[in-house]
Amino acid sequence: MFHLPKTQDKVREAKRSLITLVNPQSPIAEQYRTIRTNLQFTSLGADLQTIVVTSASPGEGKSTTASNLAIVYAQLGKRVLLVDCDMRKPTAHFTFQLPGQLGLSTVLAKRTTLERSIQATQVPKLYMLPAGPIPPNPSELLASPMMKRVLEEIKQSYDMIILDAPPIMQVADSRIVASEADGTILVIGCDNSNRDYVLKAKEQLELSGANILGLVMNKRDKGKERHYHYKYD
Template sequence: MSRSHEARPLITDVNPLSPISEAYRTLRTNLQYAEVDRPLRLLVVTSASPREGKTTTVNNLAVAYAQTGKSVLLVDADLRRPTAHHTFQTSNRCGLTHILTGQAKVADAVQNTSINGLKLLSSGSIPPNPSELLGSDKMDRLLAELRESYDIVLIDTPPVLAVSDAQVVAARCDGVLLVVNAKSVKRRYVIKAKEALEFVHARVLGVALNQVPSSEANPYYEYSQEVRS
């Protein structure tokens, strides 16, 4: 099995007592409160623009959920720049795209990770038509199967304003968490991303702010349930 050597340690795993790990647990708790009106089984984590920390957030959030004893699946649906197989040091020879193109079954593609209770469905081969695959009937059937198989499924997608992939997936899931880099992203881009998600009737649960100056916020991640225009 081919494995990447680009290990990317997750702070919730290597240092679970750190303030940042506690911030991820707080984020997890806030999201669990969103389940009151409607079960949260399929959660999309995305951002408005690249380099806002969405992948770091979804990876650590997946670990935080697994640490509660839940059965968790992390899906790398960023079919343009996938990284989960690097982070978790797994193979990417068989993944999401292989399921969606009929080359593999779910049982063949889902892999164990070193985190107890956390499994990974990597991206698989990068396809020429990511949006079409993610919007296919096969994707609908896959999400229905995963909903019944795990306590929670966390899905990493490309940024909302870059391509349509996040909208396509979010419209099929129970909720969306929008990750925002407070230092670099302009407010209008965040509002535009939220409006794009709402246009496809995605359920925006809230915003996770990262890189918030320590003088303004503690912990590292803050959670808000509104983005006002």
Template sequence: MVLKKGEKKKVLEHKRKLVTKNDPKSPISEQYRTIRTNIQFSSVDEEIRTIMVTSSGPGEGKSTTTANLAVVFAQQGKRVLLVDADLRKPTVHYTFNIMNTSGLTSVLTNQMTLMESVKAIDMKNLFILPSGPIPPNPSELLGSKAMDYFMNAALEEFDIILFDTPPVLAVTDAQILSNKCQGTILVAGSGKAEKEQLVKTKELLEAAKGKLLGVVLNNKKMKESQHYYYYGVN
């Protein structure tokens, strides 16, 4: 795969954010494992297997959170599928340095099967489904019957399915998908997310009948250290 200069920069930036894979013993990685545990204990009656990760607005760290959660679930021995459901500004293929010529949109439009589109990476138990070609109708695709068939097919092959979605206040895509997933994680950037935006996001997800599992406070500097960020579930 030959990358242009700007694309190479994006790949390097995203690889640096994959801390749970590159530095699994770091304090940040431990926080991601705490989030994983909290997710697993969030429902007594059923095992949470389909999880959507979103944010109120852009730049709050939802894609970084999704990727690292996928890694820690895979490290636990779960067979994990990370799906880039941001069909407008996809980034997962940069994070894992894979091609995005085919992916979710290819499956939803019946051009390829799920397992033909899934990409294996250099990590046991973790599989990636990039967005694929950006479609003209992202919301319609995510809300289609084809998406329901996709979910059923994916659940037969994988233990955990994580969806990286667009910000809730930007477009309706995340609301549509929250209705199809068992749980939603909301990422809030410290010093970036405003209370009114978070309240509005919560209301929109609840109106879509989405189940909010918790909130991850992202990029909050700890007092005892200036060298790492804290990630937690509230």
């Protein structure tokens, strides 16, 4: 009966998380631009069009990182698509205050089309494909031939595709997506990461054949600011 305050809280939290949009001159926004630059150097001329952003455990900031990274690429003038591949706990549509009735799950289940599901955000040149309704079989959908077709189709229309994937140590979803992407970023929350989990997550990504681009260390308190750092793998 009392859902409105919770929704308002989500909207306020979403606005705060998009630091590169609401405060592009802040030190944290600059860190995201540094991550973008480092990724360009990491690719060493190789095609880096699809990037998976994931973490070992929940609450480490992978969705915030994915959203802000998508924004700074769009601010560079690239046509960017943010895909919420976390069909178990989707958040991207809340973050950008967009409807989530249609999305990746309904596209993969062939209940709708990409054209109907992809939405423009408030950021010029940044588009989003929400996760859609939570399906009973996320791993099976992500491993389906339809997912490969979707990736191939969106690669024809966008310069950069950021895939926000679930935590690695909970489900197999991220390993499936990472095996199809050009590169993967592992986000580590300095205040709550378990070292063993991070090492196991890295091992799981390597076993899946993922190209690990590096680590993003966030939630590192220094005064009142939270800093985001990129580290080469």
